[in-house]
Amino acid sequence: MAEKHSKPNFSHSQVSEILKRCYNLTALETRSLPSYDDQNVYVVPVEGCECILKILNSEHSENPDLIEMQTFVMSFLHQNGLPAQTALPSTSGQLMSLEEADCGSGLQKYLVRLLTYLPGTTISKIPSTPQLLYETGKMAATMDNVLQEMRHPKISALEREKFIWNLANVSLLEPYLHLLDGDPLQEVVKSVLHQYKTSVEPQRSNFRKCINHGDINDLNVLVEPDGNDGHRISGIIDFGDMHTGYYIHELAITIMYMMIEHPNPIVVGGPILAGWESVLPLNEAEKDSLYVLVLSRFCQSLVIARHAVTLQPENEEYIMITSRKGIYIVSQLWKLGKEHVEKVWFESAAQLSKRK
Structure with a gap:
């Protein structure tokens, strides 16, 4: 960092x-x-x-x-x-x-x-209906898909190999784990990092490459009323974390951030996954890695926030927005376990897709 x-x-x-x-x-x-x-x-x-x-x-x-x-x-x-x-x-x-x-x-x-200036309000201020979450997943996949067609002489600038927020770089968190000394969260983070190394890294060669926005969170998606008592997406902002990565990383990042303000975080994954797969169905390696990648993004967010507060104590309130709720959610997801969480996500995604 x-x-x-x-x-x-x-x-x-x-x-x-x-x-x-x-x-x-x-x-x-x-x-x-x-x-x-x-x-x-x-x-x-x-x-x-x-x-x-x-x-x-x-x-x-x-x-x-x-x-x-x-x-x-x-x-x-x-x-x-x-x-x-x-x-x-x-x-x-x-x-x-x-x-x-x-x-x-x-x-x-x-x-x-x-x-x-884009009109609308951040999605964090609107109740996340399954329809809105579906549209968010669909928008994220559409964006990464469109970027596959992009050509530019300086495109290599997006490679950012040592970028701490890249989900391929979860192991870069290790030197900062001491910031969690004495915190029960440290054990969860260490366990997730171990799972990442043993179950995600060996499958990476089967992930499909793309360019990631890298930060589709509830403050970077804008919505406005659609005239039918619902909302439509009116803006995607803040491209500061863009980098070359993988489709499955974008999906994991989107699910993780959309959980933060939701009253029942575990249900968020299903509709986002359904929206995503309406554009880009996942392969087996991507499906199998999704749970650990979502948890890995929580770990990145929590550890990097602790580090950022040591550098910018005056900005602590803003930096820690995601962290306070994130600690509870990542602990819950870890306790529930991969099999249970995947069942919730993939079954509700399948039901939603049928209805569509």
Whole structure:
């Protein structure tokens, strides 16, 4: 994991100055949005449409090829009919600019993009009906499928071999397990890591490769009313964790995050799986690995959050949102066991698919 890097903290006047200088826009209103390690500012300019100024942390700002790829992916998905944000060009035609500022760690450089604003509210604020979970699974699979067609000279920037959030890198958590010393959670995490090594890694050669969004969580999926007392997905945001990976990883990540706010987390897997398989049926190795991969993602989230709090104690409340509920859910899933959980997921997915 990276050592302490600087989370941007641009003032209202700095944001207004960037908007004027780079985009010739006058900020009528600016409002900070929550973020893990970047700075997202909602902007209403005098000249028209709402937008989001995204200022990347100093570490990610050192990798412009990766950010260029993320920006290209968003545009590619948008062109293919998926609700992704796109970057707006500056007055000089650039899609990103490098700004220098002191946000508490000395002068550092931060990459800045102006993104379109997507309507809707985060899915975390809406009761997760089976239909909405089905649509989320379907959207995740559709997105990864569409990205298979994408070509770009800098696509290798997405390889990110040592990326701590990549589900292929679960063993990178081991040096951080001491952060759980004295916590009963440590035993669960160690057991899951052991299961991962013995049951998931040997099957990886049978997983199908793709490009992962890598962070389809309940704060990164936007929904709006569909006119029939339900909701439809109106946006997928935050492509900062994108990397080359496997289809089954995306599914596991989506199931794990959608459990967090659900009153009965175990039932979430079925409808998401049904939606996913309406686009991309799983093979046997993928099916067999799903349970351990979902638990592995919980472990990544919990351990990385503990580490992040040691680096950003002032941002503890936001960082630990997922953790507090996650500890309870991962312990429950581990106690119930693979066979029981799989039965719940695969049987309800089969029933839902029949009804469709």
